Amino acid sequence: MAVFAALMAALAALAAAGLAWMAGFHAIAAHFRFWTLGACVIVAAVRIGRRCFRDDGAAGSIVRAGTLAFALVVAAELLLGSAGLLVPLAHLVLFGGLCAATLMLRQPARRRTVRADRAVLLLIAALTPMLVFVAATGISQSPHTLYDSLSYHLVFPARWLLDHRLSIVPTPFGDEAQAYAPANGELFFLWLMMPFHGDALARIGQLPFYLLGGAALYGLARQAGARPAHAVFPALFYFFSRPIVEQALGADVDLICWAMFLSSIYFANIAAARDDRRDWLLWGVSVGLYCGSKYVALVYLPIALAFAVQRGVRRRMVWALPGVLIFGAPWYVRNWIVAGSPIYPSSVTVAGLTLARGAYTRGAMLHSVFHTSSLRLFPVMVAHAMGATLLLLWVPAALLGGWTMIASRRRTAVWLAAAPIVMSLLFWFGVPDNVDSRFLLPAAMIALLPFAFVFRERRAWNASAAALLAAGVCWLVVGRSAQWPGGLPWYMSGWLSLRGIVGRSSLIWFAGMELIALALALVLARAPRAALAALLVLCAAGSTLFAYGADVWCVPSRCELLTPSPIYLRTELIYAWRWVGDNVSGATIAYAGDNVPYPLFGEQLANRVYYVNIDRHRDWRFDEYAKAHRHRRPGDASLAEQYATPSGVLVPADDRTPQVDAVRPRYERWNGVREAWIDNLRARGVDLLFVMALSPYELDHNWHDAGGFPIEATWAQADPAMFTRLFVNSRVQIFAVRAP
Numbered sequence: 001m002a003v004f005a006a007l008m009a010a011l012a013a014l015a016a017a018g019l020a021w022m023a024g025f026h027a028i029a030a031h032f033r034f035w036t037l038g039a040c041v042i043v044a045a046v047r048i049g050r051r052c053f054r055d056d057g058a059a060g061s062i063v064r065a066g067t068l069a070f071a072l073v074v075a076a077e078l079l080l081g082s083a084g085l086l087v088p089l090a091h092l093v094l095f096g097g098l099c100a101a102t103l104m105l106r107q108p109a110r111r112r113t114v115r116a117d118r119a120v121l122l123l124i125a126a127l128t129p130m131l132v133f134v135a136a137t138g139i140s141q142s143p144h145t146l147y148d149s150l151s152y153h154l155v156f157p158a159r160w161l162l163d164h165r166l167s168i169v170p171t172p173f174g175d176e177a178q179a180y181a182p183a184n185g186e187l188f189f190l191w192l193m194m195p196f197h198g199d200a201l202a203r204i205g206q207l208p209f210y211l212l213g214g215a216a217l218y219g220l221a222r223q224a225g226a227r228p229a230h231a232v233f234p235a236l237f238y239f240f241s242r243p244i245v246e247q248a249l250g251a252d253v254d255l256i257c258w259a260m261f262l263s264s265i266y267f268a269n270i271a272a273a274r275d276d277r278r279d280w281l282l283w284g285v286s287v288g289l290y291c292g293s294k295y296v297a298l299v300y301l302p303i304a305l306a307f308a309v310q311r312g313v314r315r316r317m318v319w320a321l322p323g324v325l326i327f328g329a330p331w332y333v334r335n336w337i338v339a340g341s342p343i344y345p346s347s348v349t350v351a352g353l354t355l356a357r358g359a360y361t362r363g364a365m366l367h368s369v370f371h372t373s374s375l376r377l378f379p380v381m382v383a384h385a386m387g388a389t390l391l392l393l394w395v396p397a398a399l400l401g402g403w404t405m406i407a408s409r410r411r412t413a414v415w416l417a418a419a420p421i422v423m424s425l426l427f428w429f430g431v432p433d434n435v436d437s438r439f440l441l442p443a444a445m446i447a448l449l450p451f452a453f454v455f456r457e458r459r460a461w462n463a464s465a466a467a468l469l470a471a472g473v474c475w476l477v478v479g480r481s482a483q484w485p486g487g488l489p490w491y492m493s494g495w496l497s498l499r500g501i502v503g504r505s506s507l508i509w510f511a512g513m514e515l516i517a518l519a520l521a522l523v524l525a526r527a528p529r530a531a532l533a534a535l536l537v538l539c540a541a542g543s544t545l546f547a548y549g550a551d552v553w554c555v556p557s558r559c560e561l562l563t564p565s566p567i568y569l570r571t572e573l574i575y576a577w578r579w580v581g582d583n584v585s586g587a588t589i590a591y592a593g594d595n596v597p598y599p600l601f602g603e604q605l606a607n608r609v610y611y612v613n614i615d616r617h618r619d620w621r622f623d624e625y626a627k628a629h630r631h632r633r634p635g636d637a638s639l640a641e642q643y644a645t646p647s648g649v650l651v652p653a654d655d656r657t658p659q660v661d662a663v664r665p666r667y668e669r670w671n672g673v674r675e676a677w678i679d680n681l682r683a684r685g686v687d688l689l690f691v692m693a694l695s696p697y698e699l700d701h702n703w704h705d706a707g708g709f710p711i712e713a714t715w716a717q718a719d720p721a722m723f724t725r726l727f728v729n730s731r732v733q734i735f736a737v738r739a740p
Helices: 003-022 026-050 057-082 088-103 119-140 147-153 154-161 176-180 185-198 207-223 226-239 241-247 254-274 277-291 298-310 315-327 328-338 374-387 390-408 412-428 438-448 449-453 459-478 505-524 528-552 571-583 620-629 674-686 709-717
Strands: 348-350 351-355 481-482 497-499 588-592 607-611 687-693 723-728 732-737
Touching: 003 026, 003 119, 003 528, 026 057, 026 147, 026 185, 057 088, 057 185, 057 207, 057 254, 057 277, 057 315, 119 207, 119 528, 147 154, 147 176, 147 185, 154 185, 154 390, 154 607, 176 620, 185 254, 185 588, 207 226, 207 241, 207 254, 207 438, 207 449, 226 241, 226 390, 226 449, 226 674, 241 254, 241 374, 241 390, 241 438, 254 277, 254 298, 254 412, 254 438, 254 674, 277 298, 277 315, 298 412, 315 328, 328 481, 328 620, 374 390, 374 412, 374 438, 390 412, 390 449, 390 459, 390 497, 412 438, 412 449, 459 481, 459 505, 505 528, 571 687, 571 723, 571 732, 588 674, 674 709, 687 709, 709 723, 709 732
Parallel strands: 588 607, 588 687
Antiparallel strands: 348 351, 481 497, 687 732, 723 732
């Protein structure tokens, strides 16, 4: 078993090395650091899991090891980041010592050998080409596949790595809340960046959680009473769902959060059944990791708690507290101490009583074009969260399989069948931006479980059902160039598209890899370890090959392996980023106009990137501006011009309140003084000024010139002795900054 595990780890390291090499990271020392850190984390997580917890089968082992590995990374980054030791040597020492300590743990005398069921082997084979396409597309196109990775998910770990410590990184121009969000996912990206000093693998950092979520879903189907051969189908549809695949392509944290949510329910079922303090401890770790990944996790936290108390409240549940406090609480405690509210910028209000004051109230968060009370749009949100193609297959399966789950009268099956309904209510009433269907993803994931219960005792029925479900997966891959009819708001454009997830021109490659993978699984079915090794070799070689080929086989364009939804980055902005990448290295860059600064860091984080305040408060964060406004200390307002006004999201602010209560108050942009801004640039040692035109979300509420550029562009143009314009197009102006 140890030899096989070592072989699989070596093959996985080979795959990671190939992908990192294709991303342009060729330093042998960096690869060695990554392999060492990865091996230490995997060995430590597996050893702790095998030594301290009971065997729960293959799915349980994977979910447990993945959760423990994530916990070790988060704990280490919190410790080293708080101490200002975010450097490779400190990581090697800490993880090396941790690995050595776990090797001293005594193995249990008897453990059941974990074997892969034939159906699970076929699931892995079916998943192999999708893994190849996801990895290759992510390496060649990410982080331009997801907007939030450019805005803050990769920005934070880049800044932390350059500064060697954790901090609150400002996110101006309407994105102020992101700076205070729980950041366990960003800590994982930081760990991936550390060995390479860049995003070699962080750009596809959600890929491990893509796999972990599928394993947890399989485990939940087994807990609900599904047979192994049937439990693979919820995981199979999960792996081929468009929204899930799109998340796996990039460096957002949605899959990280929701994988921990599924794991929390999985461990809750185990802990409730056994009432063992070790199981409660692991459940607490999973819940802490979940709550520490996104604010919206709090909306669905009652579901995880409900599964934990399904057999009543137990005294041993207290063992869950350490995990929750270590992995979830730090972000909320930091916000409470630093900014005044654990969920800053929002206030905490109960029954009209404000317990913790933030920059705005929940009422302001509802004042947004992305909040709706129209139930007519809810089916569209469900279709987008699940994927319009998958929804057509899910409806009959949910009716048939859901009824079977309820009729079984198994507590776990009934609760899992009811969970998506309750979660939909929590989403509708608990999430302010309830138009954003990403926040409905966890309900959509659990709603896939009825696919495992459409089977019966008759062999002919089961064979037919399996064939129809397999055809459904093919439908998700191929789709068609059409969409459901119906008039929708502008922000829902394309949500009902029936397009397949694999590009038309790449279908033949995908089908060929699928046939090879399934053939390997069938031929080597009697030797599952050999089959798994062969599939991993195929995945490693295929990922590297397609990551290279996608850029050269279809010149002058790029091969369309997958068809992710566009994020509408303007071409002029991409050209400006490329100009910086080709001409700038080792510089300190100030940006303004829009909050998408990550590409300015350059290859292997060669540049330092900052937002520079435009008033005399050089180091103030958003929470400090908000406190000053609340206490009526306008600072230098008497000498300053006002360059911004508060608003909702694409709607005016509610001006009926005596104090400004707007989800986008823009306090840091209210007042500006050119001389103070220049002093701030000098203090930062800025070499380059990168000014973007304001986005449509900000244009009507920020001062701008005729081209849509903020005040920084006008100030720079007025001082040619200090600012020399190096690049200009309709969306970007770049200036060299010369200190006097």
